[in-house]
Amino acid sequence: MRAVQILAGACLLTHAEFGLAHYQQDSFFPSPNATGSGDWKDAFIQAQSLTAKMTLEEKLFMVTGVEGPCVGNIPEIPRLGFKGLCLQDGPLAIKQVSYASTFPAGVSAAATWDKKLMHQRGVELGQEFFAKGAHIMLGPVAGPLGRSPFGGRNWESFGPDPYLAGVAMEETIRGVQSQGVQACPKHYIANEQETQRNPSSNEDGVTIEALSSNVDDRTMHEVYLWPFANAVRAGTSSIMCAYNRINQTYACENSKALNGLLKTELGFRGYVLSDWGGTHSGLNSILSGLDMDMPGPLAGSGASEDIESWFGRNITTMINNGSLEATRLDDMVHRVLTPYYFLRQDRESFPTIDRDTSQITAGVTGDVYPDFKDPFNLSPPDDMNRDVRADHAQLIREMGAASTVLLKNVAGTLPLHSPKRIGVFGNDAGAPSGGPFVVDAPIGVMATGSNGGGTGSGRIQDLVSPLEAIRDRSPHSYIQSVLDNDVLTSENLEGIYPAPDVCIVFLKQFATEGEDHSLELDYDATNVVETVTSSGSCPNTVVVMHNPGPVVLPWADNDNVTAILAAHYPGEQAGNSLADILFGDVSPSGKLPYTIAYSEKDYNTPIVNLTDVTDPNGWQLDFTEGLMIDYRHFDHAAVAPRYEFGFGLSYTTFTLSNLHIRRTSPTGKSQLQAYPPESGNPGIPQPGGHPSLWEVVASVSVAVHNTGETTGAAVPQLYLSFPTTSPAELTTANTPPKVLRGFEKIMLEPGQREVVTFNLTRRDVSFWDAVAQEWKIPRGDFGVWAGQSSRDEEFLTDVLRLREE
DSSP: OOOOOOBSOSSOOOHHHHSSOOOOBOOOOSOOOOOOOGGGHHHHHHHHHHHHHOOHHHHHTTSBOOOOSSSEEEOOBGGGTBOOEEEEEOSSSOTTSSSOOOOOOHHHHHHHTOHHHHHHHHHHHHHHHHHTTOSEEEOOBOSSOOSSTTOTTGGGBOOSOHHHHHHHHHHHHHHHHTTTOEEOOBOBTTOOOSTTOSOEEOTTOOEEOOOEEEOOHHHIIIIISHHHHHHHHTTOSEEEEOSSEETTEEGGGOHIIIIIIIIIISOOOSEEEEOTTOOOOSHHHHHTTOOBBSSSSBOOSSOSSOBOOSSTTHHHHHHHTTSSOHHHHHHHHHHHHHHHHHTTTTSTTSOOBOGGGGGSOOSOOSSSSGGGSSOSOBOOGGGOSOOOOTTHHHHHHHHHHHTOEEEEEGGGOOSOOOOSEEEEESTTSSOOSSOTTOOSSOSOSSSOOOSOBSTTOOOOSSOOOHHHHHHHHOTTSEEEEEOOHHHHHHHTTTTOOSOOSEEEEEEEOOOBTTOOOOSSOTTTHHHHHHHHHTSSSOSSEEEEEEOSSOOOOTTTTOTTEEEEEEOOOOOTTHHHHHHHHHTTSSOOOOOOSSOBOSSGGGOSOOOOOOTTOOSTTOOEEEOTTTTOOTHHHHHHTTOOOSBOTTOOBOSSOEEEEEEEEEEOOTTSSSSOOSSOOOOSSTTSOOTTSOGGGGSEEEEEEEEEEEOSSSOEEEOOEEEEEOOOSSSTTOOTTTSOSOEEEEEOOEEEOTTOEEEEEEEEETGGGOEEETTTTEEEOOSSEEEEEEESSTTOTTOEEEEEEOOOO
C-alpha cells in the first residue's frame, strides 16, 4: 500500500484564508534507489559494475558539471574507458554548432497534430545530435506547458493541453532516443512564467526568492505532471528540474516533486539534472532527489571569484561527516550511467565531440576545477565542422506547412491561382538584416520570425524567407514589396502601381527566454494591416503571422482581410513551407494547439509581476484556476473565443459520421474497479506510473469523409466530459466541461472515407483522488464528443459508462 504523501493538500488555500499563499506539501524521503527495471536491466548491471571501480573523486564528477566544449560537460575517466557526457541545447536544434538544421519549434510540432511528424522530428533531431557527438539533447519541453498565454517560452513546448503535450513528448523522446541520444525533457515542473523565475536582489541587497508556483494536488496530476508521465513511460533518460519554487520549495530541491512524484509514483529510472544555476543547496538537493548539478561552477555575477558547485568536492565533506550516505552517491552515478549504457553510448562508433561546439561557451569557467579542463573525447582538428544536416530540410519544410493554420478564407481567396500581380508587405517577409547567426535575440527587424530566442533557439544558417520563396514559386508574377513597417505606415503605399491582385502582409512576434510578453504582434502590426487594407490597392489582403502562440487580432474582421494564416515558428524553411500553402501545393491541415481570444482580458491566467515587493518570500503565484486553462477556461466560463482550440480550415471539407463506442475489460471483469488493481510488482515502480493506467478500457471509432474536391488531411478529435453528479469530488466548479482525449491525422483523397479509432486508457477516464492518492474512475455517464475542433458545431455525441456500482 503506497504511503500517503499529499502534494499541496486536497484544497486550495488563498491569501485571504492563510495570510500568505501557502500550499502545504509533505516532504518525501529518502530518495528511492534506481533498480534497472525492465529493458534497462542489463544496462543497470553495467552501471553498477563501473561505479564499483570508481574512486570517490571520479564519482563526484560523474554528477557535477565542469568546463568543456558543450553547454554541459561530464569529464572522461580514461582509465575506465568512460568517454564523458556532452549535453547540448536544445529542443529545436543542436544550437551550439555549425552545419546543423533548425527545426520547427514545439508549438509548430503541436500545431501539426500529426504523431508521425512529431516522431520523425525527434528522429532527425537525434541524428544531428548524435553526428555532432552530443550524448544528451536538452529537450523536449513541457514546462512551461502554457498556463498563461503571456509566457515567454511557451513556443518551446507543445501547447497548454496536457493530453496533446503528452503525446508530443512521448513521440519526440522515442524518436530522439531511437538514434542513441538521451532526451532530457524540461523544465520540471510548474515553470509557467519567466518573470522572477530566478532569485533577485532589491536595492538594499536583500535576496528576493524566485516565484513560487502554488499548485494543488489534483491540478498537479491532471495538468502539469501529465505530459511528464508520458515522458517517463517513453523511457526518457533524464529530466531537468526548473528554476521556480513549487509550493515554497525550489524545484531542484523539492523532495515531493522529485522523490515522491517523479521517482516513486512515476517510476522514473533515469537522473534529474538541474537547470543551469538552478541548484540552491548541496546536501538538501541531493537528499531531495537531484542527481546532477549543471553546469557545475558558475562565473560569479560581479564577483571577484568563481562560484564553486554545490556538488563537486563538497560531496566528500558530506560523506565524511556522515550527513550523506555513500549509497546515495552510488545511486546518483547508477542513474547517470544506466542510459549511457542502454543507448550504447560507450561503443567505439559513437562520434567524437565536434570541436566547433567549443566556439560558444555557457558561462562556466575552468578555474574552480582546473584538473578537468580538457578531458573530453574531441574530434581531431581535421574532422571539425561536420555537416549533419543530411536531407532534413525536407521534413522541416513539410512540418512548416503542416503546422500552418488557416484561420480565415473568404470566398476562396486561397489558394492563389497564378496571380499576375502580388504585393508583399511587412518586415516579416524578408531575409535577416542583422545576420542569421544570432541565437539569443531577434535576427533583425527585417527578418522572418522562424524561431524564438534563448537556449531553446537555434543558429539559423539557411533561412528561406517568404519573399524569396514567393518569387521562386511565381517567377512570372509582377511582385512589388515594401518591407519597412515604418515606411508602410507613413507613406500609405503611394508607390504601389499597378494595384496587386493579392496583397500579402507578413507580421510577427518575437518571444524569448527571460521575458514574458503581451499578445500584440510586434512592430506596429495593427497599423500595418490598416494601412495596407485602406490604401485602395489591396481589397484582397492575406495576413500571415509568425507567432509564438496566442495573439490578439483586432483586424480579423476587416472586410479587406480575406485570409489569415498562423504560421508559428516553422524553422529554416519558413518561406518554402508558406509558399506550399499559399499556392495550393499543400492543403492546410494545421490546427490551433491553443485558443485565440478576442481580447487579452478573456484569458484568466495573467503573469504575476510584483516588482515592488520587499518581502523576500513575496513572489507567490496561486494556480487558483485549477484545471481551467486555455479552452477549458473558455468553455467553463462560457467565453466565446475568436478561434477555438483545435480549429483550422482546409482547402477541402470533411464530415464525421458513425460514432461507435466499444468497452473493453483488461481485467476480464464486466465492471471496472474505481481504483487501479494491485500491481504484480508493488515494490518496483513501473515507468509512467501504475501499469494499468495505460491499459485500454474503451475505444471510440468515427468515420471521416473527404466531401470536397481536394486531397487533404483531416484531424478528427475526441473529447470527454466527466460525470459531475456523482461522486461528489467532481463538480461543474472544479471539472472542465470537456477535455481532449484523442486525435489522429488522416490524409484523404476527394470522396475517400476512412474509419479512425481512438483508444481510451484508464488514465484518460480517471481523475486524481487527492484523498486516496490514486487515479479513480468516477461513476456515471461520460459524454463522448467527436469533432474537428473543441467548439465544433457538428459534434457527434454519445455516452460511455464504465462503472455501474
